[in-house]
Amino acid sequence: MVKALFINNEKVFDSYMKMAIDEALLLKSVEIDTPILRFYEWNKDAVALGYFQSYDKEVSNNDVIDDNIEIFRRLTGGGVVFKDSKGEINYSIVMPEKYVTKNISQSHEQINKAIITGLETLGIEPYHQGINDILLNGKKISGNAQTRKSGGVLQHGTILHTFDTQKMHKYLKIPKEKLEKGVGTINEHLNISKEEIILAIKSGFEKEFNLEFENYVLEEEVLEKAFELYNKYRSNDWIYLR
Amino acid sequence: MQLSYKVPNGKMLNVDIEIEQNKIKEIKLTGDFFIFPNEAIKDIENFLKDTPINQINKNLSNFLKENSIEIIGFSPQDIENLIIKNYDY
Numbered sequence: 001m002v003k004a005l006f007i008n009n010e011k012v013f014d015s016y017m018k019m020a021i022d023e024a025l026l027l028k029s030v031e032i033d034t035p036i037l038r039f040y041e042w043n044k045d046a047v048a049l050g051y052f053q054s055y056d057k058e059v060s061n062n063d064v065i066d067d068n069i070e071i072f073r074r075l076t077g078g079g080v081v082f083k084d085s086k087g088e089i090n091y092s093i094v095m096p097e098k099y100v101t102k103n104i105s106q107s108h109e110q111i112n113k114a115i116i117t118g119l120e121t122l123g124i125e126p127y128h129q130g131i132n133d134i135l136l137n138g139k140k141i142s143g144n145a146q147t148r149k150s151g152g153v154l155q156h157g158t159i160l161h162t163f164d165t166q167k168m169h170k171y172l173k174i175p176k177e178k179l180e181k182g183v184g185t186i187n188e189h190l191n192i193s194k195e196e197i198i199l200a201i202k203s204g205f206e207k208e209f210n211l212e213f214e215n216y217v218l219e220e221e222v223l224e225k226a227f228e229l230y231n232k233y234r235s236n237d238w239i240y241l242r
Numbered sequence: 243m244q245l246s247y248k249v250p251n252g253k254m255l256n257v258d259i260e261i262e263q264n265k266i267k268e269i270k271l272t273g274d275f276f277i278f279p280n281e282a283i284k285d286i287e288n289f290l291k292d293t294p295i296n297q298i299n300k301n302l303s304n305f306l307k308e309n310s311i312e313i314i315g316f317s318p319q320d321i322e323n324l325i326i327k328n329y330d331y
Binding site for chain 1 (some may be wrong): 251252253254256270271272273274275276277278279280283312314316
């Protein structure tokens with residue numbers, strides 16, 4: 001069994017701090033050679049850009065400004081995501097690279113398998129598709145994105161409990177090729193709470209990575225590092241990087 | 243010139259490009275793909291400057307291999323095909 005740390009459902013910080021904490025935890029995880037699994041929620045709607053995406057090509061800027069939607073850029077690649085604060089469950093897993101396959105595509109599947117294994121305990125049959133998606137009955141219920149840095153791997157993503165598609169179409173410029181992949185939610189199939197989903201996913205990571213979790217509260221050293229990184233995530237240079 | 247292509251079983255690739263005398267003058271690659279390490283995107287774009295557009299695949303493939311850069315979601319061939327398909331020599 002591998003000792004790991006578990007942070008459950010932080011809802012306090014803004015988007016930029018949430019991303020800064022993910023990166024600070026990545027560094028911490030490598031330092032102490034311990035995987036860390038974190039769940040968190042947004043307390044207001046937001047839009048997340050992938051690291052390599054163009055702000056102008058992806059975001060309907062006028063609506064976003066008018067409605068005071070927070071826009072942020074992830075450290076990870078992948079696609080733009082409308083963060084439905086009511087409907088989503090968000091996770092991040094960080095660990096030293098030795099815990100995942102060297103092959104990056106395979107490691108996406110490996111980590112997604114932990115989520116899938118966990119969700120299966122709820123009586124549903126989700127599956128991995130493409131590079132980084134998890135589908136249920138033909139619709140995407142989870143998007144995930146990974147990066148590797150400083151000897152560690154960070155993968156974070158969302159699992160949809162419920163979802164407001166109208167808002168997604170309002171704030172994002174979605175190419176028609178992407179619309180073919182419908183968005184689904186767990187709530188369409190199961191009457192279940194977010195907390196039950198979180199515990200199920202946690203059990204999936206326990207099984208697939210042989211982890212034994214202990215509860216962890218963000219310590220001062222990690223928060224200090226996150227506050228440093230906050231300046232990067234909050235800056236226009238970063239948000240409008242591409 | 244702004245070009246876009248959804249790579250089959252891959253990701254969306256957007257190429258913003260200026261071409262002079264059939265060579266890349268400026269190029270910007272955006273999309274929902276992944277590049278490892280992240281920072282290599284800039285190295286790729288700088289490398290591609292002055293590359294003849296019919297040698298993008300060959301040159302970039304070598305560059306990626308020599309520098310241990312991994313792209314997930316599109317290939318150097320996808321960039322070359324997209325540009326050549328849309329450019330009048």
